[in-house]
Amino acid sequence: METLKMKDWGLGLGEQVVIAGPCSVETEQQIDSLCESFKGKSEINMFRGGVWKPRTRPGNFEGLGEEALPLLQKAKESLGIPICIEVANTAHVEAALKHDIDVLWIGARTTVNPFSVQEIADSLKGVDIPVMVKNPINPDMALWMGAIERLHAVGIRKLAAIHRGFADPYDKIYRNKPNWNLAMQLKLELPNIEIINDPSHIGGKASMIKDISQRALNFGMDGLMIETHPNPKEAWSDAKQQITPNELLSMLKEISFREKIDMETEIPANLKELRESVDHIDQKLIDLLSDRFHLIDQIGAYKKVHKLSVYQGARWQSVLADRIALGVKKDMSEKFMKSLLVAIHDESVKRQEKQIASKDATAKIL
Structure with a gap:
């Protein structure tokens, strides 16, 4: 699609995007604790929180639902930065817009279903809100690009992609294998789109987040989305892949955000x-x-x-x-x-x- 070569992409957060917050919004105390840790920290550009959690099997914690949205509103007021959540259907979109959520993202399980993506796209027609699209669970470039195209077709212009890795039952290192080449292929197809890396879901372990983050930045990705919890061991979902705010802030000082150069005028x-x-x-x-x-x-x-x-x-x-x-x-x-x-x-x-x-x-x- 020629229209996807336009330059009106992006979240408008600068070149060093860091999105942080818990896998799942759990309690008011949890959100207050995170806000206290992040307040005044310019390194954090956006606060994330899981509201509806699509679990692979029933019986696990599936999120507070709309009950969590006022807690995120409170975080927005406290931190003065945008808030983002995952949506998977029209009802989620309507609730998010009603509670003044700033940025939406479409999760990996939703990206695989064009019917669901189209439903979300239709519900956003005429709405000026940034949307991020996670790669599908399996390494299918057409599904990833197709989801972005569907949103673009209804007028969404502030678009970004999230690289969270791909399922590989034979890989014993990663929770979701990075397949860096696919993320780079998306950048070739859509040169102006921002790609945010999600090292939490790629590694599946807190100990892997730093190395994956640095490699993502080495590949020229535009930012990071990192799951952060005041007490990861007590997290209600994905406890192993979350880090504390102090660990996150310390890590951000150690990794190196790479400068991008203009291919025509800035090459030394x-x-x-x-x-x-x-x-x-x-x-x-x-x-x-x-x-x-x-x-x-x-x-x-x-x-x-x-x-x-x-x-x-x-x-x-x-x-x-x-x-x-x-x-x-x-x-x-x-x-x-x-x-x-x-x-x-x-x-x-x-x-x-x-x-x-x-x-x-x-x-x-x-």
């Missing part, structure tokens, strides 16, 4: 020279890959003539082990080498299959 001379060298090497890499794949085409043609299978397991395992070892000797990680080789091998298989399916494969054998 030394950096420009290094980038030009990288561009030159990239060109050579592409030329070498092109040469390699032309050889693969010939191998595919040979296999067709001699009725050989495309996949040769012993050969592939030998190449994989040898190239990984060579890469490690050249200061590249084993994980990177394996990912690179698997991508090249997948493309090689596809090209050989194409050769076998063609009618003139024999002509391509040297």
